[in-house]
Amino acid sequence: MAFEPPRRLVRALGETAPEGDDWLTRLPGTAQQAVALRELTVERVQVPGGRSSLVVLVRRPDGTPAVLKLAPSWARPASERAALAHWGGRGAVQLLEPPPSDDGVLLLERLHPEVSVRTLPEAKALLEAAGTLRRLWVEPPAETVHRFETVAERTGRQAKAMRASAKTDAEAAPLVDAALAVREELLAAPPEHRLLHGTFRQSKILAADRLPWLAVGPDPVVGECAFDLARLVRDRVEDLIAAPSGAAITRRRVKRLAESLDVDQERLRGWTLFRAVESGVRARRVGRPQDSELLLEFATWL
Numbered sequence: 001m002a003f004e005p006p007r008r009l010v011r012a013l014g015e016t017a018p019e020g021d022d023w024l025t026r027l028p029g030t031a032q033q034a035v036a037l038r039e040l041t042v043e044r045v046q047v048p049g050g051r052s053s054l055v056v057l058v059r060r061p062d063g064t065p066a067v068l069k070l071a072p073s074w075a076r077p078a079s080e081r082a083a084l085a086h087w088g089g090r091g092a093v094q095l096l097e098p099p100p101s102d103d104g105v106l107l108l109e110r111l112h113p114e115v116s117v118r119t120l121p122e123a124k125a126l127l128e129a130a131g132t133l134r135r136l137w138v139e140p141p142a143e144t145v146h147r148f149e150t151v152a153e154r155t156g157r158q159a160k161a162m163r164a165s166a167k168t169d170a171e172a173a174p175l176v177d178a179a180l181a182v183r184e185e186l187l188a189a190p191p192e193h194r195l196l197h198g199t200f201r202q203s204k205i206l207a208a209d210r211l212p213w214l215a216v217g218p219d220p221v222v223g224e225c226a227f228d229l230a231r232l233v234r235d236r237v238e239d240l241i242a243a244p245s246g247a248a249i250t251r252r253r254v255k256r257l258a259e260s261l262d263v264d265q266e267r268l269r270g271w272t273l274f275r276a277v278e279s280g281v282r283a284r285r286v287g288r289p290q291d292s293e294l295l296l297e298f299a300t301w302l
Contacts, residue, residue: 003027003028003031003032003045003054003056004028004045005024005027005045005054006045006046006047006048006049006054007048008047008048008049008050008051009024009049009050009051009052009053009054010024012051012052013051013052013072015286015287015288016051016052016286017072017074018074021072021074023072023073027054027070030070030103030104030105031054031056031068031070034068034070034103034105035056035058035068038060038068038107039060039061040058040059040060040061040066040068041058041059042056042057042058043056043057043058043059044056044057045057046067046113050069050217052071052072052075053069053070053071053075053077053217054069054070054071055067055068055069055113056068056069056070057110057113060096065110066096066107066108066109066110067093067107067108067109067110067111068105068106068107068108069105069106069107069108070104070105070106071104071106072104073104075104075219076149076219077104077105077106078104078146079146079148079149079219079220080106080217080218080219080220081095081106082141082145082146082148082220083148083195083197083218083220084106084108084218085098086138086140086141086145086146086195087136087138087195089109089210089214090135090136090138091132091133091134091135091136091211091214091215092136092197092214092215092216092218093108093109093111093206093208093214093215093216094108094109094210095107095108096108096109108216109208109210111206111207111208111209111214111216112206112207112208113206115206115207116202116203116204116205116206116207117129117132117202117203117205117206117213118202118203118235118236122236122239125202125235126202126232126235126253126256126257127260128205128212128213129200129201129202129205129232129235130229130232130257130260130261131213132205132213132214132215133197133200133215133228133229133232133261134261136195136196136197136200136215136218136228137194137195137196137225137228138194138195139193139194139195140193140194140195140222141195148195148220148221148222149220149221149222150221150222150223151187151190151196151221151222151223151224151227152187152223154198154221155183155187155274155278158278158282159180159183161281161282161285162176162179162180162277162278162281163176163180165281165282165284165285166281169281169284172277172280172281172284172296175277175280175296175299175300176277176281178273178277179273179274179277179278179299180274182270182271182273182274183270183274185270186224186226186267186270186271186274190223190224191224191264191267192224192225193222193223193224194222194223194224194225195220195222196220196221196222196223196225196227196228197215197218197219197220197228198218198219198220198221198228199217199218199219199231200215200218200228200229200231200232201231201232201235202232202235202236204216204217204218224267225261225263226258226263226264226267226268226270226271227271227275229257229258229261229263229268229271230268230271230272230274230275231275232257233250233253233254233257233268233272234250234272234275234276234295234298237294237295237298238294240298241294241297241298246298246301247301250298250301250302251301254268254269254272254302269302272302273299273302276295276296276298276299276302277295277296277299279291279295280292280293280294280295280296280298280299281296283295
């Protein structure tokens, strides 16, 4: 079978892959090798799929349905594998192979990729998403098992890029300054140290058989829970921007999510501001002005 990467993956890698990276060129051969090594039967490539990985629906030699996921090293598949192993299927998709492999290939339990929490009405979606996220917030494993990036480290890299962008983007500069200032305040006294999903949103929660919903696609990080929850606040941002009372809805969402998950409301607001501005500035930098405009307008409400 030809492993044709979906357009979404090709487009996203064009924005994020390091210069000169040839992972996409090597991908068909890597996929063939991974399938042969595990004696898998391929059903199809999942479309539209992810933005940093190829997802293939397969069956194991005994006929069990599974998912083969291939990701480049710079997308941190080793961290994803370590987090999934630590969660052990509690709130997240189950890893079907032991963690030691470093080839960027993960064999996962099959969920229902066509049904995410995002298909539910908004209030129900937020409730189910919050319940799933709560199960993931656990003590991280010892660093001898795997050293995860911290919130301070990840946002530090992002802050550097934001400062550089602000120098040539006068329109975004005030929001960048506000986001960087709130980051410094939040990092001064983090309230807890948990393993976080890192990129949690409604589309990352799929219908499952073991449990109603399970999380997929973590980019794990260690830090405070409000950082993880912040990405969920802006879910369906296009609907929020289109709503006449979008700002009020956003503030109520911050309050409701903070209360439901016992997170400090002001810390959640702060991390939501930082993450929205960071995403908005990055979208503008890679040539997605419409996405940038939505995100930066959303940030002004916080």
